[in-house]
Amino acid sequence: MSSYYEDSVTLVAAKEILASLVESWALFRLLCLSQNLWAQEGCFPIPIISATPGSVIPWNESVKILCWGTPESYLYQLEILRNSTFEVVEKKLGFQEKAEFLISHMNTNTAGRYQCQYRKEYKLSEHSKTLELVVTDIMNQDYTMENLIRMGMAGLVLVVLLAIVIGNWHSHKVPNKEDWPDFPELSRSKHKCQTGPLDKALRDTRALCGKAYCKPGNKKTLPS
Known part of the structure; x- marks a missing residue:
């Protein structure tokens, strides 16, 4: 038991x-x-996302988005945040350590927050940090430099016009007495020789007055 x-x-x-x-x-x-x-x-490092030439892009300009992974990565995908969810924008196939995504024309639709990830050994990596692309409006840009250039050109034109006006005024100014040219004076004899019809009439009148008709006390009139 x-x-x-x-x-x-x-x-x-x-x-x-x-x-x-x-x-x-x-x-x-x-x-x-x-x-x-x-x-x-x-073995799946977190991908690194960046933009070149930068994250602030002028309107209608292009930008490259780079996604860095591992040499064994054979698929990269770029995503953008829309309506509180990330949507796939583009995918790149091929074994490569870095994938490039080109945005040809930046506008309000392509601006926003981006992230990327890659696939390796049939698995997706974690998402990268968020990259925010900002587009600048050319119409609202600061035109200080252009305005200064325009003002400088306008000032130069005004200076040239003022120089032309001053030059014309000096060319039409009456010269001083000492600057006058020496014009030969007409002699008295030459002046006497230059007689007209009025001088001839005066000489005829004087000739008639030499006769008795013009003597004092003579009230005879000139013959008609």
Whole structure:
């Protein structure tokens, strides 16, 4: 009877030991599996996203978005945030460490927040940090430099016109007396020779007055 009881206790103890061994093996396998998964995920570096020439782009200009992964990555995809969710914009196939996404014309539709990720060994990596692209409106840009250039050109034109006006005024100015040219004076004899019809009439009148008709006290009139 005692031996039967001892055998029963031994059997129960063996079952407990076996159960504990099975549980320990299961925990060990689970731990190994989690470690393997962590190691595999550790081989997927977080992608790096950047923009060239920069994240602020003038209207209708182009920009390149770069997504850096690993040389073993064979698929890259670019996503944009729209309506609170990220949508795939473009995908690039091929084993490469870096993928380039070109946006030819920046506008309000292409501006926004971007992120990228890559695929390696049939698994996707984590998303990169968010890159925000901002488009600047040319109509609202600061035209200070252009305005200064225009004002400078207008000032130069005014200076040239003022110089022309001053030059013309000096050319038409009356010269001083000492600057006058020496014109020869007409002699009195030449002046006398230059007589007209009126001088001839005066000479005829004087000739008639030399006669008696013009003497004092003579009231005779000139013959008609």
